[in-house]
Amino acid sequence: MQLIDSHCHIHSPEYQFDIEQVYQSAYQSGVNKFICIGTDLVDSLQAVNFAISHDNTWSSVGIHPHEADKFNNLHKLTELEKLAAMNKVVAIGECGLDYHYSHSSKKSQREILEFQIDLAIKQQLPMSFHVREAFEDFWPIFDNFRGVRGVLHSFTDSQANLAMAVDRGLFIGVNGIATFTKDHGQLDMYKQIPLTNLILETDAPYLTPVPFRGMMCEPKHIKVVADFLVDLRGEALEDIADRTTKNVNSLFKI
Numbered sequence: 236m237q238l239i240d241s242h243c244h245i246h247s248p249e250y251q252f253d254i255e256q257v258y259q260s261a262y263q264s265g266v267n268k269f270i271c272i273g274t275d276l277v278d279s280l281q282a283v284n285f286a287i288s289h290d291n292t293w294s295s296v297g298i299h300p301h302e303a304d305k306f307n308n309l310h311k312l313t314e315l316e317k318l319a320a321m322n323k324v325v326a327i328g329e330c331g332l333d334y335h336y337s338h339s340s341k342k343s344q345r346e347i348l349e350f351q352i353d354l355a356i357k358q359q360l361p362m363s364f365h366v367r368e369a370f371e372d373f374w375p376i377f378d379n380f381r382g383v384r385g386v387l388h389s390f391t392d393s394q395a396n397l398a399m400a401v402d403r404g405l406f407i408g409v410n411g412i413a414t415f416t417k418d419h420g421q422l423d424m425y426k427q428i429p430l431t432n433l434i435l436e437t438d439a440p441y442l443t444p445v446p447f448r449g450m451m452c453e454p455k456h457i458k459v460v461a462d463f464l465v466d467l468r469g470e471a472l473e474d475i476a477d478r479t480t481k482n483v484n485s486l487f488k489i
């Protein structure tokens with residue numbers, strides 16, 4: 236059985252992971268590929284360098300919507316284009332719109348998102364989208380472009396937005412939130428995600444699944460998320476592992 240962590244932040248020195256131990260326990264849990272996700276220019280370069288120096292590890296480069304205001308001068312983003320061309324970069328993101336926290340203005344969030352969609356199309360790379368309480372603005376932007384592939388990372392939204400995503404061929408990233416949400420509508424939504432569109436992620440070090448709340452989240456916890464979905468959806472672990480692995484491999488070409 237093989238599992239993949241399609242979205243983690245283990246590259247960031249900020250979190251002080253014991254990297255040897257992180258890889259060892261991930262491998263013991265059947266998790267054997269890792270995608271490190273960049274959130275700004277400095278962090279994206281760290282993700283790329285980390286991926287280059289670790290086996291079975293790839294990276295994305297992108298500007299998180301929280302950081303959008305810092306990049307309102309689009310000239311700064313030529314640096315992102317250079318990063319996107321580097322070795323082992325398999326995606327653009329995480330990028331998108333976050334109207335829950337609104338750490339950056341809506342205007343700059345939209346501009347930075349559009350820039351990154353353009354870049355992904357140019358580089359023929361898939362995207363890791365972060366969209367929170369902002370689908371009303373996200374879909375018109377997304378639909379303005381042709382040929383965008385990607386994943387809605389950490390998807391917790393409605394069945395209506397799930398249907399919109401599936402119609403557009405997007406993958407749906409599910410993480411530890413599923414194990415601790417008390418929202419029955421959300422749990423029903425997780426049941427409706429077609430296996431053909433499902434991928435697993437941790438968002439480590441965040442969103443540690445039950446029963447490990449309070450500990451730092453690591454890629455090994457993908458197995459906990461998979462086990463939870465087995466119970467919730469009534470599918471075999473082998474089927475969830477095989478299909479989500481195929482989905483990640485085909486989306487990111489790893």
Ligand SMILES: [Zn+2]
Pocket residue numbers: 242243244272329438
């Ligand atoms: Zn993330």
